[in-house]
Amino acid sequence: MGSIFSQISAVVAMNIRSLPQRFWMSLAMVIASAVVVAILLAFLAMAKGFSATLDSAGSENVAIFTREGSAAELNSVISRDQVNIIETAPGVVKDENGPVISPELYVIVDGIKKSSQTEANIPLRGIDERGFAMRKNVQITDGRMFTPGTNEMIVGAGILREFDGFALGEEVRFGKVIWKVVGVFSTGGNVFESELWADVKVLQSLYNRGSSYQTARVQMSSPNDLEAVRKFVADDPRLNLDVETEEAYFKAQGKQLSYMAYFGWIISSIMALGALAGALNTMYTSVAERAREIATLRAIGFSSLSAFVGTIVEALVLAAIGGAFGSIVAFLLFDGLNASTLGGSFTQVVFSFEMTGDLFIQGGIIALMIGFLSGFFPAFRAARLPVIVAFRNAA
Amino acid sequence: MTDNILFDLKGVHKSFTRGKETIKIFDGLDMQIKKGDFLAIMGPSGSGKTTLLNMLGGVDQPTSGEVLFDGSRVDTLSEGQLSKWRANNIGFIFQFYNLMPMLSAARNVELPLLLTNLSKKDRKNSVETALKLVELADRASHLPKEMSGGQQQRVAIARAIVSDPKLLLCDEPTGDLDRHTADEILEMLQLLNEKFGKTIVMVTHDPSAAKYAKRTLHLDKGEFVEKDLAA
Numbered sequence: 001m002g003s004i005f006s007q008i009s010a011v012v013a014m015n016i017r018s019l020p021q022r023f024w025m026s027l028a029m030v031i032a033s034a035v036v037v038a039i040l041l042a043f044l045a046m047a048k049g050f051s052a053t054l055d056s057a058g059s060e061n062v063a064i065f066t067r068e069g070s071a072a073e074l075n076s077v078i079s080r081d082q083v084n085i086i087e088t089a090p091g092v093v094k095d096e097n098g099p100v101i102s103p104e105l106y107v108i109v110d111g112i113k114k115s116s117q118t119e120a121n122i123p124l125r126g127i128d129e130r131g132f133a134m135r136k137n138v139q140i141t142d143g144r145m146f147t148p149g150t151n152e153m154i155v156g157a158g159i160l161r162e163f164d165g166f167a168l169g170e171e172v173r174f175g176k177v178i179w180k181v182v183g184v185f186s187t188g189g190n191v192f193e194s195e196l197w198a199d200v201k202v203l204q205s206l207y208n209r210g211s212s213y214q215t216a217r218v219q220m221s222s223p224n225d226l227e228a229v230r231k232f233v234a235d236d237p238r239l240n241l242d243v244e245t246e247e248a249y250f251k252a253q254g255k256q257l258s259y260m261a262y263f264g265w266i267i268s269s270i271m272a273l274g275a276l277a278g279a280l281n282t283m284y285t286s287v288a289e290r291a292r293e294i295a296t297l298r299a300i301g302f303s304s305l306s307a308f309v310g311t312i313v314e315a316l317v318l319a320a321i322g323g324a325f326g327s328i329v330a331f332l333l334f335d336g337l338n339a340s341t342l343g344g345s346f347t348q349v350v351f352s353f354e355m356t357g358d359l360f361i362q363g364g365i366i367a368l369m370i371g372f373l374s375g376f377f378p379a380f381r382a383a384r385l386p387v388i389v390a391f392r393n394a395a
Numbered sequence: 396m397t398d399n400i401l402f403d404l405k406g407v408h409k410s411f412t413r414g415k416e417t418i419k420i421f422d423g424l425d426m427q428i429k430k431g432d433f434l435a436i437m438g439p440s441g442s443g444k445t446t447l448l449n450m451l452g453g454v455d456q457p458t459s460g461e462v463l464f465d466g467s468r469v470d471t472l473s474e475g476q477l478s479k480w481r482a483n484n485i486g487f488i489f490q491f492y493n494l495m496p497m498l499s500a501a502r503n504v505e506l507p508l509l510l511t512n513l514s515k516k517d518r519k520n521s522v523e524t525a526l527k528l529v530e531l532a533d534r535a536s537h538l539p540k541e542m543s544g545g546q547q548q549r550v551a552i553a554r555a556i557v558s559d560p561k562l563l564l565c566d567e568p569t570g571d572l573d574r575h576t577a578d579e580i581l582e583m584l585q586l587l588n589e590k591f592g593k594t595i596v597m598v599t600h601d602p603s604a605a606k607y608a609k610r611t612l613h614l615d616k617g618e619f620v621e622k623d624l625a626a
Contacts, residue, residue, distance in 0.1 A: 006509045007509055007510065010506065010509050014495055014497055014498065017497040017498075018496070018497045021496075021497075292493060293493075293495055293496075295493075296487075296489070296493040296495075297506070298454075298478065299452065299454055299481065299487050300481065300482065300487065300506055300507050300510070300554075301478050301479065301481045301482025301483075301507065301510045302478065302506075302510065303475065303478055304474065304475075304478075386454075387454040388449055388454050388455045
């Protein structure tokens, strides 16, 4: 007997070539699959973009100190005395100006989102020149650095993109205080671009924080120094602080919003069930319409396996075409799309949707699952249909 | 004598259950078909013609009794074994041709050869020979919808003979054709029987078609009513 492969490939080719005869039913299945994949990819790209924005922000050579038990910078308080003690910790890099440390304030102000014209929280970070220099890939892209001791601020590129009223040279009012935008900074797309930066001493004064801060960052020469810093903090009862690398801190913040990916899978799975119902209908119709052809092939001597595989492959092809179409649409609509959402500190994080190869693979998997499940039962019917019954149906 | 018998049906019973009712089609049918025979089976609707043809073609099984083909039981074969047996021994010719609408004439004729171990080149040669025999070599690349009913039935005949089966089973092969075209098809079947030695069993309602056969059996209610015509 000829190989089962030649039988299967002949049946598959016939099924595929007969698709135009069932154009609208086939198109419905393609569209259903495309919609599911496009929506899944939109959620995954959002989660990926958000995660990348946070993950890329932290440096492994920077240790961040927060008050013990405070999950985010917003909830933390560190006194000047504690900052002074931290400066003496082992592992802290020193330069000609002494220990490289950046005590910082982190307060929330309002901004108007361009997309919805609604108010949203924006972080206003108080830092000094050392804090500025400590950020990865930081550069002033327009204007200049704020002058210490003045009501000047610089805005992240993400804030400028997504919010009204922060253009270079504009004056911005927060409460009774008027600030002047003197510069725009970029940090390579990470979460710091979703912030406003001003002089930490001015912020302490205007927000009545006395000499306290919220976090302190220190420069280490390598991540291995963290253990020494941790031991130092643990051994000093005055330092009721948590310390971790900045990289670990932001990764933890990113995980808080990993629900977006789960949500995407849940929504897509529910939609996939709907798509599956339509696809099953398409495939059962396909088998019914081809009953005479299937029966004829079986009568000639083709195996039931070839009828089964032929139907499954037809379903997979339709679902895969839909998946590819959905992926292309999602890529064109969402890749690089700028958006902002609430981050871990109740402030807006500006990020870009990120469509990567692994997301397309996930989209392909769900499309093929729709294809396989929608093809399996009709294929089983095609394979199990006794030849004589198929003849009767066809007559 | 036995070597000359292609089909031997012994005490074949066949019944269907419809709801609570059991419908008997055959109740102990005996029948022999000799090699090289051209047999027409006639009878009214419901007489069992198609059921008999289906059993001869291995697409239906008797409820009891024996069906022997070339001395071997086929009524005991599994579905998979029957598929192989059909591929090796039977060529089907249907009333409505049953061609694959999306395949060219040549590709339709090639289908049974996909079940053999022939190379692509040998398959191509066999397809050309079969199409020449039915005088359709020039229509090899045409789709069924581009051909007349008579031409489509000739493609179906080419498909039935391309793998050189011992038996051709024809289910109302001229039922969808006009008289002139029907005669052409029947002459072709006669040629296959007389010149190429194919054994042919043809179910038909048409007495004119039956005249082309070497002998005719009349079925009524599952029995041959003119016993003198039965073998």
